[in-house]
Amino acid sequence: MLPIARRLLTVICVLGTLELCTRCFAPPPVELACRDDQVGLRYFPSTTRPFYSHESKRTIDIRANACGLRGPDFAVPKPDNVVRVAVLGDSYIAAHALNDEECLTGQMAEILNQRPNPAARGTRWEVMNCGVVGSSTGQQLALYEEVVRKLEPDVVIVAVSPDDMVDNSEELSNKPIVRYRINSSGELERVPCSSARLAAGAELRRSRFYEWQQSKVNRLIREIRATIRGGEQEIHKSKLAYLTRESERVQRAWTLTSRILDELRKQTERDGAELIVAFVPVAEQVYEDYSEQLRRESEAPEQFDVQHPERRLREICQQAGITYLPGLAEQMRAALPRPAAFHFDGQGHLNAAGHRQLAEKLAGSLLEKPPTHSSRSQAERVTSRPADLRGAR
Incomplete structure (x- = not known):
């Protein structure tokens, strides 16, 4: 046997043994979502899967509807007496640490239906959880x-977090499958993902050893970097959004x-829906001690804000004519009954109380100015998408 063939056989045997050991001894991963080359990620349709949350320290049943969105199914066509709200976002909205009724969308539906607007008597509100863990604004x-x-939907709410700006960029992140870019003509276009890359990724995800070693290696790298930094926590790329002196990237x-947000505005306008953008009140905006910790750990503390x-997001919405809902972090700071009241461990995602604060603000805004019903048919909604974005697959 040739030396190269012998070495190749040895590598195959070693990898096969490692794969077998991983399958025998490592706990199987809980897969809640599947890859989708059209939308990036969506939940396995029409399933309910148990998920243990390390944030809330309990098992949550993650229910997905036939569309691959978290929560129950929704009738199509929409009933005449229903006002339907879609909330797009990442893990802050998907909220795997909370039950359906504790999430923003569940609490919003409860508030809206308990406090009906006199001008819309007989109306029933439905609020859809369209959040997907790790999604960017482009994927949304x-x-x-x-x-x-x-x-x-009559109303589309986009809940933006600091990570989204980073995840939208090919230069700053390689996480999302679905991306958009501004081409040489200055137009927004969708970046097609190569079938070879998708196929390679699918094959790698079949390997339990690959998934296991990837998580362990990433954790080891973070620990090594923390040691080099003298025990300080590594600053995530999302914290780039907090630097007032912005790099070109x-x-x-x-x-x-x-x-991307402007394109979403155009799409919702064509569909007769109202678009609202809100910035998710992350922990560092609410708790001064955590904010100060991140500022000290920043490579440029004098630029950290x-x-x-x-402020950047508000400017974007003003320029694009998009409704922006301000003051969410300020509301939480004013309502603080105790430290770390609205986020898990004072640094994590929003807990049930945090979702309640957000739900009160968003529901109050909708009740103050109820949306008008759309007269667009489903066929019109599906065919009205611009050809340039429809074809960029």
Whole structure:
């Protein structure tokens, strides 16, 4: 046997043994979502799967409807007496640490239906959880185009977090499958993902050893970097959004985010829906001690400002004519009964009380100015998407 063939056989045997050992001794991963080359990620349709949350320290039943969105199914066509709200976002909205009724969408539906507006008597509100863990604003645009618009929402709320600007950019992140870019003509276009890359990723995800070693290696790298930094926590790329002196890459990422939101505005306007953008009140915006910790750990403390990304987002919405809902973090700071009241461990995702605060603010805004019903048919909604974005697959 040739030396190269012998070495190749040895490598195959070693990898096969490692794969077998991983399957025998490592706990199987809980898969809640499946890859989708049209929208990036969506939940396995029509399933309910138990998920143990390390944040809430309990097992949550994650229910997905036939569209691959978290929560129950929604009738199509939409009943005449229903006002339907879609909430797009990432893990802050998907909220795997909470039950359906504790999530923002569940609490919003409860508030809206308990406090009906006199001008809309007999109206029933439905609030759809369209959050997907790890999704970017670009993926949320794709999800709206391919899935959400067919459910005929009257209101679309985009809950933006600091990570989104980073995840939208090819220069700053390699996480999302679905991406958009600004081409040489200055137009927003969808970046097609190569079938070879998708196939390679699918094959790698079949390997339990690959998934296991990837998580362990990433954790080891973080620990090594923390040791080099003298025990300080490594600053995540999302914290780039907090630097007031923006690099060219960050400026381009914000420009791209602006164009994506503007495209979403155009899409919702064509569908007769109202678009609202809100900045998720993350822990560093609410708790001064955590904000100060991140500022000290930043490579440029004098440039670190936790309010900077929200100011940027507000400017983007003003320029694009998008309704922006301000003051969410301020509301939480004013309502603080105790430290770390609204986020898990004072640093994590929003807990049930945090979702309640957000639900009160958003529901109050909708009750103050109820949306008008859309007269667009489902066929009109599906065919009205611009050809350039429909064809960029």
